[in-house]
Amino acid sequence: MTAISAFKDALTGLTVLDLTRLLPGAFCTQMLADLGAEVIKVEEPGRGDYNREFPPLNVKESGSFLLLNRNKKSITVNLKTEEGKTVLRRLAARADILVEGFRPGVMDRLGMGYETLAAENPRLIYCAISGFGQDGPYAKTPGHDLNYMALAGALQLFGKAGEGPIVPGLSIADQGGGSLMAAFGILAAVLARGQTGKGQFVDVSMTDGLVAWLPYHAADYFFAGVEPKGGERRFLGQAPCYNVFRCADGRHITLGLIEETFWNRFCDLVGLSDLKEAQWPEGAEAEAQMRRVADLMATKTCDEWMGLLGPADLPVAPVNTMREAFDDPQLKHREMLLEMEHPVEGRIPQLGFPIKFSDTPGRLRTPPPLLGEHNDEVLRSLGYTADDIADMRRKSAI
Structure with missing residues (x-):
């Protein structure tokens, strides 16, 4: 600029x-x-x-x-x-x-x-x-x-x-x-x-x-008759494939694995291949899957996960603090x-x-x-x- x-x-x-x-x-x-x-x-x-x-x-x-x-x-x-x-x-x-x-x-x-x-x-x-x-x-x-x-x-x-x-x-x-x-x-x-x-x-x-x-979430109401609420629908925290997880060092990482190919690649990479057929679980299945993924993500630091998942061309990102965000090379490059x-x-x-x-x-x-x-x-x-x-x-x- x-x-x-x-x-x-x-x-x-x-x-x-x-x-x-x-x-x-x-x-x-x-x-x-x-x-x-x-x-x-x-x-x-x-x-x-x-x-x-x-x-x-x-x-x-x-x-x-x-x-x-x-x-x-x-x-x-x-x-x-x-x-x-x-x-x-x-x-x-x-x-x-x-x-x-x-x-x-x-x-x-x-x-x-x-x-x-x-x-x-x-x-x-x-x-x-x-x-x-x-x-x-x-x-x-x-x-x-x-x-x-x-x-x-x-x-x-x-x-x-x-x-x-x-x-x-x-x-x-x-x-x-x-x-x-x-x-x-x-x-x-x-x-x-x-x-x-x-x-x-x-x-x-x-x-x-x-x-x-609201088009995405109004669609739930208009076409499925469901009230979309935080933690209870796709893209609102119900499924592990699109969520935030705490890592071993207390930092958090985001997974944006909306596409099936990304979810399958992630599951194979981290040893959860049995979850590939249930990308968008609901109810008790969603809770159980969330615990499994959360427990796994807590075994490595945020940097370790980024080092593993980032090079695999997966949509993941750390939850940055303000300091980390403004030090980020992408934000710096974009001025x-x-x-x-x-x-x-x-x-x-x-x-x-x-x-x-x-x-x-x-x-x-x-x-x-x-x-x-x-x-x-x-x-x-x-x-x-x-x-x-x-x-x-x-x-x-x-």
């Missing part, structure tokens, strides 16, 4: 207003910013994005904020003041995209909903990310990632047989159902605007996004860990852009912004004078 900065950025010329807080909107707009869009982060004066104060802190800023807000500008705007509302309307009048994550109805109550802003800028693409969407009985119900996972039928997929669901370690609803769906929807709307000349409203429900992730300088935080790590383009790659250009760092720059671009800006500061509008 750092060696190909001479290429043109894919989204150069697009201006994005980011009114979101926390994870879903921030990850979405950072991806757009990495691809060259000008992202102006509109924050509350004095406090800013709540994620700025979320532990752990580096020097003054939250570590997660520093990993979610590079390549953006920050402007503080008090949307409860008339001056602040005027600033936002002027920004929206020249923007291509606006992304917000408030509860449905909040922007309308402020007098800055889609219909109002689109009347002044018909080309505006307005993306609202919410838990349940802009309509329906739950539209204004509060929630977070775990709640959306539960409601969508996805949480029951995590856990061990008979023990109930667990808290997933990743924010699947926020990023998978929210950030990625929003980025996809926004870029689809940009393409549509190229044909129609008009923007549109993009309604992203994190719960809807999660439901779209998924980078660094950049920050004026306050010093040299900070950054997660790499996940999609590789031959001509228009994602790039690290500027560090995460200080709160309100770009107030003067952005306001001057809107035609405000130095006196105007000073007056807004006196009125706590910025």
Whole structure:
């Protein structure tokens, strides 16, 4: 990524207003910013994005904020003041995209909903990310990632047989159902605007996004009449061929032996040839097979198993710690860990852009912004004078 900065950025010329807080909107707009869009982060004066104060802190800023807000500008705007509302309307009048994550109805109550802003800028693409969407009985119900996972039928997929669901370690609803769906929807709307000349409203429900992730497990319910639960179905921990095992040194290894040829090769290699005809056992047979494989995997260290199974061209991998993951030669080769300088935080790590383009790659250009760092720059671009800006500061509008 750092060696190909001479290429043109894919989204150069697009201006994005980011009114979101926390994870879903921030990850979405950072991806757009990495691809060259000008992202102006509109924050509350004095406090800013709540994620700025979320532990752990580096020097003054939250570590997660520093990993979610590079390549953006920050402007503080008090949307409860008339001056602040005027600033936002002027920004929206020249923007291509606006992304917000408030509860449905909040922007309308402020007098800055889609219909109002689109009347002044018909080309505006307005993306609202919410838990349940802009309509329906739950539209204004509060929630977070775990709640959306539960409601969508996805949480029951995590856990061990008979023990109930667990808290997933990743924010699947926020990023998978929210950030990625929003980025996809926004870029689809940009393409549509190229044909129609008009923007549109993009309604992203994190719960809807999660439901779209369920085809494999919804198939169990629709076509087999079975509720898929953690530890009780294929791909959910029921069978040893697709599972996690503890090794002799306390580390864990994953087996992804879905194809019959892989399972048979594994069984022959480790002396379990009698299991080849029962790759996907159920019930008591599954429990007995699991004990046999678990007992076997506990006889060697993780490195010993990798040394035996890896060269056999089997889909296996160690369960890495963060340190091990970021030291992994594959992640290093793909530049998924980078660094950049920050004026306050010093040299900070950054997660790499996940999609590789031959001509228009994602790039690290500027560090995460200080709160309100770009107030003067952005306001001057809107035609405000130095006196105007000073007056807004006196009125706590910025």
